[in-house]
Amino acid sequence: MVVKVKNVVKRYEEKIALDHFNMEVNEGEILGLLGPNGCGKTTAINCILSLLKFDKGEIQVFGRKMTPNSYDIKRQIGLVPQEVSVFENLTVKENIDYFCGLYIDDKNTRRQYVEEAIEFVGLKDYVRFYPRKLSGGLKRRLNIACGIVHKPKLIFLDEPTVAVDAQSRNFILEGIKKLNREGSTVIYTTHYLEEAEMLCNRIIIMDNGKDIASGTIEELKAMITTLEKIVVRFVNIEDEVINKMYKIPHVIDIERNGEDFIIKFENGINNLSNLLSFIAEYNLTYIKLYSQLPTLNDVFLELTGKELRD
Amino acid sequence: MNIIRNYIYQGKNLFRDGTFLFWAMVYPIILAFFFNLAFSSMMNVNFDDIQVGIEENNYIFPILEEIEFINIHKITQDQVDEKLFNEEIDAFVDSDLHLTVKKSGIRQTIIKEVVEQIKQTVKLNRPIDGTEFSVNYVAGKNQESNSVIIIFYSLIAMVSTYGVFAGIETASLMQANLSNLGLRINATPLKKQNFLIAGVIVSLLLNLLANTGLLLFINYVLKIHLFTNIAYSLIFIILGNLLGVILGIFIGVSNKKSPNVKTAIAISLTLFLSFLSGMMGPWIKAIIEKYAPFLNRINPISIITNNLYRINLLGNTKSLGEGIAVLLIYSMVLLIGSYVFLRRKSYDSI
Ligand SMILES: Nc1ncnc2c1ncn2[C@@H]1O[C@H](COP(=O)(O)OP(=O)(O)OP(=O)(O)O)[C@@H](O)[C@H]1O
Numbered sequence: 264m265v266v267k268v269k270n271v272v273k274r275y276e277e278k279i280a281l282d283h284f285n286m287e288v289n290e291g292e293i294l295g296l297l298g299p300n301g302c303g304k305t306t307a308i309n310c311i312l313s314l315l316k317f318d319k320g321e322i323q324v325f326g327r328k329m330t331p332n333s334y335d336i337k338r339q340i341g342l343v344p345q346e347v348s349v350f351e352n353l354t355v356k357e358n359i360d361y362f363c364g365l366y367i368d369d370k371n372t373r374r375q376y377v378e379e380a381i382e383f384v385g386l387k388d389y390v391r392f393y394p395r396k397l398s399g400g401l402k403r404r405l406n407i408a409c410g411i412v413h414k415p416k417l418i419f420l421d422e423p424t425v426a427v428d429a430q431s432r433n434f435i436l437e438g439i440k441k442l443n444r445e446g447s448t449v450i451y452t453t454h455y456l457e458e459a460e461m462l463c464n465r466i467i468i469m470d471n472g473k474d475i476a477s478g479t480i481e482e483l484k485a486m487i488t489t490l491e492k493i494v495v496r497f498v499n500i501e502d503e504v505i506n507k508m509y510k511i512p513h514v515i516d517i518e519r520n521g522e523d524f525i526i527k528f529e530n531g532i533n534n535l536s537n538l539l540s541f542i543a544e545y546n547l548t549y550i551k552l553y554s555q556l557p558t559l560n561d562v563f564l565e566l567t568g569k570e571l572r573d
Numbered sequence: 574m575n576i577i578r579n580y581i582y583q584g585k586n587l588f589r590d591g592t593f594l595f596w597a598m599v600y601p602i603i604l605a606f607f608f609n610l611a612f613s614s615m616m617n618v619n620f621d622d623i624q625v626g627i628e629e630n631n632y633i634f635p636i637l638e639e640i641e642f643i644n645i646h647k648i649t650q651d652q653v654d655e656k657l658f659n660e661e662i663d664a665f666v667d668s669d670l671h672l673t674v675k676k677s678g679i680r681q682t683i684i685k686e687v688v689e690q691i692k693q694t695v696k697l698n699r700p701i702d703g704t705e706f707s708v709n710y711v712a713g714k715n716q717e718s719n720s721v722i723i724i725f726y727s728l729i730a731m732v733s734t735y736g737v738f739a740g741i742e743t744a745s746l747m748q749a750n751l752s753n754l755g756l757r758i759n760a761t762p763l764k765k766q767n768f769l770i771a772g773v774i775v776s777l778l779l780n781l782l783a784n785t786g787l788l789l790f791i792n793y794v795l796k797i798h799l800f801t802n803i804a805y806s807l808i809f810i811i812l813g814n815l816l817g818v819i820l821g822i823f824i825g826v827s828n829k830k831s832p833n834v835k836t837a838i839a840i841s842l843t844l845f846l847s848f849l850s851g852m853m854g855p856w857i858k859a860i861i862e863k864y865a866p867f868l869n870r871i872n873p874i875s876i877i878t879n880n881l882y883r884i885n886l887l888g889n890t891k892s893l894g895e896g897i898a899v900l901l902i903y904s905m906v907l908l909i910g911s912y913v914f915l916r917r918k919s920y921d922s923i
């Protein structure tokens with residue numbers, strides 16, 4: 264177990280930011296911490312890194328209790344903070360080199376790592392720029408580079424791709440996967456569902472300071488009752504026929520959205536062909552018909568009653 | 574971890590910092606420039622001889638000729654107007670020892686005094702010796718310029734504490750609850766005390782560099798020579814630097830105000846103390862000396878100003894101990910105060 268967070272409570276004066284929060288991170292995985300603004304993701308990271316005091320609970324990193332003086336643990340960690348945190352008066356390259364040098368002593372290794380990090384975030388053309396001369400997205404890329412340059416065993420990335428354009432984002436996500444393949448364990452916070460789905464082996468869904476669910480994407484999807492939705496639009500259909508549709512195996516609900524019907528199925532097989540047989544039997548005409556597998560948003564919606572949308 | 578690299582990068586970051594560059598490097602030079610402009614009439618007297626026109630047959634001609642700081646021009650009565658107008662001479666002495674001048678200023682006042690003294694001496698029938706006047710004059714001249722020079726010592730005292738800006742910056746980078754960068758640095762294996770020590774040393778060096786720039790400017794550009802004993806003077810300049818940097822760290826770590834507010838606090842505080850030590854005019858010193866003399870003994874800028882003055886103008890290098898002790902005590906107290914805040918390692922709130 265690389266990180267273990269047990270029943271941690273953190274209050275800021277009135278506000279409870281972490282409410283008996285639990286989290287376990289296994290070696291070699293990319294763990295996504297998924298939740299809406301203000302749910303406590305950043306607070307959780309700061310507590311794990313012992314930058315914040317917490318009121319209750321227990322946190323272990325690499326099997327040991329983390330304290331502000333655990334320099335040997337910190338040596339194996341990389342942090343990409345949510346806010347851009349770089350020296351304003353050092354250039355892109357100097358910044359990356361500075362942070363690399365806090366971990367890596369050997370000059371040649373350092374030089375190579377710095378080059379690789381610059382490559383990683385695609386800042387090759389900007390190495391001599393001061394941060395204030397970089398656009399918002401480029402600044403974020405520098406922020407990422409400073410946190411991963413030393414190839415740490417454990418990396419925290421706190422919403423690193425906010426404001427980064429789609430193309431660079433994919434590039435960076437690929438880079439994170441590569442770091443992971445090379446042996447880094449990654450903890451990645453985000454409120455982008457697609458990002459979490461694309462990147463993470465396992466996800467912890469957070470809301471209001473609590474971990475409300477965790478598991479692989481398949482496991483999470485299996486938690487909810489609706490497992491398949493089929494959207495269909497008919498030419499002329501009577502309510503009576505609609506009601507008969509509830510007889511199709513596994514149908515749990517039918518929702519109307521304009522002219523479309525959304526037919527929800529619980530776990531089951533052959534849902535689509537069962538529906539098609541029904542259509543043939545009643546001689547119905549449809550204009551469109553497609554099947555949707557549940558998304559993380561459906562999971563989030565069902566677990567919290569809220570949508571998690573950007 | 575490579576400690577030297579940390580020093581170099583912290584130094585680069587500070588040296589390129591706009592706040593530091595302006596307040597520690599540029600602003601003092603601007604102040605010195607304007608002080609010089611405002612007071613140069615009082616000080617030029619130090620450096621040029623006074624030009625006096627006189628007829629060759631005047632009986633005080635040989636006396637004036639012997640006075641070191643007077644430059645004699647042999648002229649005739651009908652050249653006087655023209656020479657005065659062209660400012661080739663500051664004054665003309667006629668056979669009755671009356672002065673003709675075009676304007677009145679310090680140089681005219683001095684020559685008038687000298688001539689008066691000669692008249693007195695002649696009246697008393699004492700032997701006349703040119704050197705006597707020069708001694709008197711030099712004493713008088715110093716009196717005049719000393720009070721102006723205080724302003725410059727006070728300026729130097731003030732900027733010796735301008736490491737305060739670098740101190741504030743260092744503090745902000747060190748604390749996770751003061752800046753984003755502070756948070757990031759606290760997550761690295763760099764020990765806080767190493768960052769602090771590097772910050773202090775780098776701040777001291779950079780501010781001393783800035784001070785050197787100012788001293789060179791005053792000495793070579795403004796041509797005001799302030800130092801006769803640079804070694805003793807350095808003791809106080811360095812103590813001022815130490816106090817400034819530690820004060821900056823204390824202002825930095827003791828509250829959560831924004832860096833701009835902290836800089837403003839530092840500027841106002843040092844400016845006020847410099848004002849009390851005579852930077853805006855030596856008269857304030859006289860007032861304080863009269864009504865609250867202890868203020869001059871506890872105001873760190875006054876302590877530095879007064880000691881620079883004593884060391885360099887009065888040539889007095891005794892009893893510097895009290896000033897040194899007070900400055901060190903301030904530094905110690907602020908250091909301990911800062912430690913109380915720095916000791917805290919994780920925060921209730923970021
Ligand atoms: N210093 C603070 N003082 C008081 N409340 C705070 C402080 N920092 C955070 N909070 C509150 O704690 C809660 C959790 O904040 P946190 O920053 O951990 O959320 P987050 O999940 O990282 O959100 P985001 O996605 O917007 O980054 C929020 O309600 C926030 O308002």
Ligand SMILES: [Mg+2]
Pocket residue numbers: 304305306345421
């Ligand atoms: Mg956050």
